[in-house]
Amino acid sequence: MAEVLTDLDSLAVAVLEVDENVKDYLDVAVILEVIGVTRETAERYGYKDIFDLAKAVFEAIRYYQLREETASTRKKTRIDSIIEALRLFAGGVTLSSPWVIILLVYIIFKVSWLPVSETPLVSTSVNLALVASIISTSWISPLFMRKLFYFMYQKMHLAARKILAAYFIFGFFITFLIAILLVTFTNALGLYPDWWITYFTIFFVALSLLWLTTAPLYALRLYIPLILTYLCSLLIISVSYTMMRSLPQKFMAHVYGMIGGSAVAIIYLTVYLYLRSRFKPESYENVKIRLPFTLYLGMPYSIVNLLYFIFIFTDRLLVWYTGSPYPFLVDFFYETPASLSLLMIAVPFGVMNCYIQRFYGYLSGEKSEFAAFQVDEYRGSVRKIYLKMQTAIFLSGFLFWIILLFFVRNQIADIAIFTSLSIGHIFLVSIISNILLFFCMHRPSMPLLPLLLGTILNFTLGAILIKTYGVKYVASMSYMISSIIIAIFLIIMVIETIIKKIDYYYYSAF
Amino acid sequence: MLCEGTYPFYRGGVSTWTHNLILNLKDYEFFVLSVTPAPFLRRRYDLPPNVKGILEIPLWGTEFAKEHIQEFRFRDFLSRNLSTDERKIREEFVPSLRVFLDEVKYGCKDPRRLAEAICEMHVFLTKHDHRKTVRSEAFWNVIQEELFNDRLYEYAKLSYMIDFSRILSHILRLFSYEYPCADLSHSSVAAFCGLPGIILKIERDIPYLITEHGVYFRERILDLPSKSSIIERMLLINLYRAIVQVNYYYADRVLPVCRFNINWERELGVSEEKIEVIYNGIDMEKFKPLKTSAKDNLKRIVVMARIDKLKGIMNIIEAMAKVSKRHPEAICEIYGPISDRAYFKACQRKIKSLNLEDKVLFMGPADKPELAYNRAYVVVQPSLSEGFPFTVIEAMACGKPVVATDVGGISEAIDGFGVVVPPRSSIALAEGIMKVLENEEYAEEMGRKARRYVLERFAYEGFLENYRRIYLEVLSERIWREIIEWQRS
Numbered sequence: 001m002a003e004v005l006t007d008l009d010s011l012a013v014a015v016l017e018v019d020e021n022v023k024d025y026l027d028v029a030v031i032l033e034v035i036g037v038t039r040e041t042a043e044r045y046g047y048k049d050i051f052d053l054a055k056a057v058f059e060a061i062r063y064y065q066l067r068e069e070t071a072s073t074r075k076k077t078r079i080d081s082i083i084e085a086l087r088l089f090a091g092g093v094t095l096s097s098p099w100v101i102i103l104l105v106y107i108i109f110k111v112s113w114l115p116v117s118e119t120p121l122v123s124t125s126v127n128l129a130l131v132a133s134i135i136s137t138s139w140i141s142p143l144f145m146r147k148l149f150y151f152m153y154q155k156m157h158l159a160a161r162k163i164l165a166a167y168f169i170f171g172f173f174i175t176f177l178i179a180i181l182l183v184t185f186t187n188a189l190g191l192y193p194d195w196w197i198t199y200f201t202i203f204f205v206a207l208s209l210l211w212l213t214t215a216p217l218y219a220l221r222l223y224i225p226l227i228l229t230y231l232c233s234l235l236i237i238s239v240s241y242t243m244m245r246s247l248p249q250k251f252m253a254h255v256y257g258m259i260g261g262s263a264v265a266i267i268y269l270t271v272y273l274y275l276r277s278r279f280k281p282e283s284y285e286n287v288k289i290r291l292p293f294t295l296y297l298g299m300p301y302s303i304v305n306l307l308y309f310i311f312i313f314t315d316r317l318l319v320w321y322t323g324s325p326y327p328f329l330v331d332f333f334y335e336t337p338a339s340l341s342l343l344m345i346a347v348p349f350g351v352m353n354c355y356i357q358r359f360y361g362y363l364s365g366e367k368s369e370f371a372a373f374q375v376d377e378y379r380g381s382v383r384k385i386y387l388k389m390q391t392a393i394f395l396s397g398f399l400f401w402i403i404l405l406f407f408v409r410n411q412i413a414d415i416a417i418f419t420s421l422s423i424g425h426i427f428l429v430s431i432i433s434n435i436l437l438f439f440c441m442h443r444p445s446m447p448l449l450p451l452l453l454g455t456i457l458n459f460t461l462g463a464i465l466i467k468t469y470g471v472k473y474v475a476s477m478s479y480m481i482s483s484i485i486i487a488i489f490l491i492i493m494v495i496e497t498i499i500k501k502i503d504y505y506y507y508s509a510f
Numbered sequence: 511m512l513c514e515g516t517y518p519f520y521r522g523g524v525s526t527w528t529h530n531l532i533l534n535l536k537d538y539e540f541f542v543l544s545v546t547p548a549p550f551l552r553r554r555y556d557l558p559p560n561v562k563g564i565l566e567i568p569l570w571g572t573e574f575a576k577e578h579i580q581e582f583r584f585r586d587f588l589s590r591n592l593s594t595d596e597r598k599i600r601e602e603f604v605p606s607l608r609v610f611l612d613e614v615k616y617g618c619k620d621p622r623r624l625a626e627a628i629c630e631m632h633v634f635l636t637k638h639d640h641r642k643t644v645r646s647e648a649f650w651n652v653i654q655e656e657l658f659n660d661r662l663y664e665y666a667k668l669s670y671m672i673d674f675s676r677i678l679s680h681i682l683r684l685f686s687y688e689y690p691c692a693d694l695s696h697s698s699v700a701a702f703c704g705l706p707g708i709i710l711k712i713e714r715d716i717p718y719l720i721t722e723h724g725v726y727f728r729e730r731i732l733d734l735p736s737k738s739s740i741i742e743r744m745l746l747i748n749l750y751r752a753i754v755q756v757n758y759y760y761a762d763r764v765l766p767v768c769r770f771n772i773n774w775e776r777e778l779g780v781s782e783e784k785i786e787v788i789y790n791g792i793d794m795e796k797f798k799p800l801k802t803s804a805k806d807n808l809k810r811i812v813v814m815a816r817i818d819k820l821k822g823i824m825n826i827i828e829a830m831a832k833v834s835k836r837h838p839e840a841i842c843e844i845y846g847p848i849s850d851r852a853y854f855k856a857c858q859r860k861i862k863s864l865n866l867e868d869k870v871l872f873m874g875p876a877d878k879p880e881l882a883y884n885r886a887y888v889v890v891q892p893s894l895s896e897g898f899p900f901t902v903i904e905a906m907a908c909g910k911p912v913v914a915t916d917v918g919g920i921s922e923a924i925d926g927f928g929v930v931v932p933p934r935s936s937i938a939l940a941e942g943i944m945k946v947l948e949n950e951e952y953a954e955e956m957g958r959k960a961r962r963y964v965l966e967r968f969a970y971e972g973f974l975e976n977y978r979r980i981y982l983e984v985l986s987e988r989i990w991r992e993i994i995e996w997q998r999s
Contacts, residue, residue, distance in 0.1 A: 283519070283551055288550070288580065292584035371665045372664050372666050375654070510676060
């Protein structure tokens with residue numbers, strides 16, 4: 001009996017190899033004939049003819065099919081969907097780190113990631129270093145990340161390693177070059193005292209290294225290592241600060257933390273890629289990276305990223321600008337609501353991540369069942385999901401803003417600044433979601449113009465408002481207005497171009 | 511020499527054939543054009559000195575065609591890129607693409623029309639940027655008009671059609687390259703890699719030969735994803751049929767490695783006078799009975815095949831469940847690379863479920879197959895589809911009894927000097943193996959006869975002579991054609 005069952009089993013497997021979707025025993029009989037099973041074979045198995053055998057084989061196949069159906073049904077339980085959504089939400093929130101992690105650690109453990117301001121001049125050096133490092137590194141990673149991502153997708157880990165090495169060499173070189181240029185420039189103009197320049201340079205380099213090394217973690221969506229990097233950085237700061245508390249150069253604890261964080265990110269990435277190529281032996285050799293092609297491909301991404309970061313810091317630079325005696329001086333009155341308002345992006349980011357992953361899944365056909373002639377219906381349904389995503393971003397943003405306002409209202413002197421910046425940030429998440437969509441469709445040049453115009457608008461409107469009202473804090477208004485304008489512009493652009501021909505854009509994205 | 515997914519980057523029967531042919535036709539110079547899935551693949555063969563160059567055409571793995579070629583300058587890329595715009599694509603590329611799709615979607619009604627479209631696309635893509643062309647709206651509009659709106663395919667899944675269009679756009683990369691000029695092009699399969707041969711034939715009247723190992727069209731049908739619908743399968747089948755048809759149409763000779771292939775070739779429209787069977791030849795000095803280090807009392811059943819669904823590894827595993835019950839001393843050693851990881855895992859699960867962990871062993875690729883054969887008590891070939899497998903004749907040359915499934919040219923190769931069983935029947939396979947295991951005299955006798963038979967029929971010399979003769983024939987035919995044309999003019 002066991003012998004017969006085993007053979008039926010092998011026949012079932014053989015039939016399934018030809019067609020997994022057999023519907024009845026007649027389907028099975030056809031395949032059995034095709035694979036050379038004859039009436040004699042059926043008789044040898046103890047069946048009167050091939051149809052009789054096909055019925056028995058079909059029973060065995062049903063067992064396999066049912067088992068698979070059960071497995072696939074289990075995959076789609078509600079709890080699993082909720083867990084998946086929560087995972088994506090957490091991933092999105094992580095994307096908006098370091099702000100969230102840094103703030104949480106500060107609240108719980110009182111470990112500050114940046115030196116707690118002593119004087120406005122010291123704060124200026126740290127904050128300017130922060131802004132300068134973000135802007136100066138923002139354009140470097142996208143030059144390489146598209147290619148890195150491409151090679152990872154192609155499972156060409158050796159090539160990915162080479163790209164990563166090229167990126168680090170290029171990034172470190174550019175960072176040091178910019179640092180030298182900034183020092184020379186500031187020195188030559190005598191804008192700040194010498195100690196300030198040293199302070200600024202040290203922080204600029206440390207922060208730049210951290211941004212450079214964590215950029216691939218963002219690009220490869222390695223959320224947990226990303227969190228670990230920041231946590232390690234904070235841990236090093238905490239330990240170093242305890243050891244150096246009485247020393248005058250205790251600010252170096254923060255620098256050590258940043259460099260430590262960079263080291264963790266580099267080590268993780270190296271091990272991550274090494275293990276992939278080591279344990280899944282590659283059949284590639286002599287992989288050569290053509291830098292001009294890589295840079296050509298990454299250039300539009302790079303410019304978009306640069307504009308984006310210039311855009312989000314324009315209001316601060318306008319507020320910090322004093323003219324004399326120092327060109328920029330941090331304004332604490334503006335800083336507190338500005339820093340707290342950055343928390344705003346965490347929740348809408350999480351929501352955006354959930355929806356954008358659903359959106360990608362839908363595009364790839366994982367969740368859509370349209371036929372070729374139903375292109376218009378497909379476009380319509382993609383449009384619906386897109387609009388849902390935008391609505392969810394705005395709704396979650398505004399709800400979270402109300403909650404946040406309730407908690408921080410006593411900590412901020414000016415609710416108007418917080419409100420303007422928060423609303424601006426909600427629209428910023430919408431802007432990011434659209435930029436990500438353009439990036440996903442591999443159309444990075446499309447958001448260039450709106451971003452450029454938005455940045456110019458942010459700057460000029462801010463300057464005009466400051467001049468008109470004589471109050472620097474109105475820069476937050478210009479940020480809010482320009483965010484709203486860019487967001488609306490991009491939404492219309494996405495709907496009118498990408499969504500209208502999503503099948504074409506999705507096809508040509510790869 | 512035109513290759514696809516084989517020489518010199520992958521090991522296997524076709525690669526071995528290509529390597530041996532090139533290596534031994536020392537009086538010919540070769541240029542290898544290899545269509546690969548990705549660039550920078552590790553070469554698995556040292557190129558013989560008569561290989562004067564190699565052009566690797568990866569269909570995936572780079573964003574721009576030719577990006578992997580160091581000699582292709584960025585400046586050239588930029589000028590190609592700048593010279594490509596929507597208008598040019600619409601006017602100069604789209605008409606030939608439309609014809610190409612029209613032919614492909616119905617499996618090639620007119621090979622000449624298809625080939626002309628291919629040549630025109632080649633002319634355009636060698637001067638313009640491939641990526642910009644296939645990403646253009648004009649390109650997509652034609653795809654939609656020709657495929658999405660076709661009454662035959664309109665019910666195919668949209669996501670499938672998008673994926674198919676992407677595959678097509680990658681295949682068109684083939685036409686972005688300038689092919690080396692040669693006196694003769696010889697394809698190791700009637701597939702996409704044959705298209706350069708057709709282009710060279712049309713553009714420069716270079717004779718074109720095809721050697722068919724397995725019938726490409728037949729193997730593609732066997733390999734079709736079973737989850738896709740009948741319409742989706744039809745589209746793929748028609749694409750393959752079109753490519754195969756155009757290959758056959760333009761080939762001066764179609765050279766199957768066994769008679770089994772002829773039926774398929776005839777069915778696909780190859781005229782009788784074009785076909786000539788040339789059996790594979792093997793190195794009898796290398797593949798001969800040897801003394802091996804295995805000194806235990808185990809009876810080794812050796813399988814030499816890559817781990818792939820088509821190779822029927824599951825079949826031998828199931829057969830081993832039966833064999834090992836009666837012959838606990840029997841173990842099965844499977845030599846070969848893993849080409850289908852999911853299938854490999856399924857095999858491992860099967861081994862575990864049948865408690866055969868110590869009876870069926872995956873040995874990895876064999877660097878010295880002759881030693882692996884010589885370790886065997888019996889060599890088994892459990893394939894579901896084959897052309898004319900080297901493994902069978904190599905094993906026979908080593909004086910080993912062979913048990914093989916009756917697919918492709920296996921019966922022809924064994925010709926009574928081994929055990930042939932029906933495919934996909936683990937019982938029959940097990941019975942075949944046990945017949946050899948249980949009769950030592952029969953096994954020895956069979957091995958001896960098999961070696962003698964292979965010596966007579968599959969020795970290198972005959973194999974090489976046949977190719978030399980064919981090369982000279984088609985070259986002289988070309989010269990005659992030129993003379994006649996010259997006389998006419």
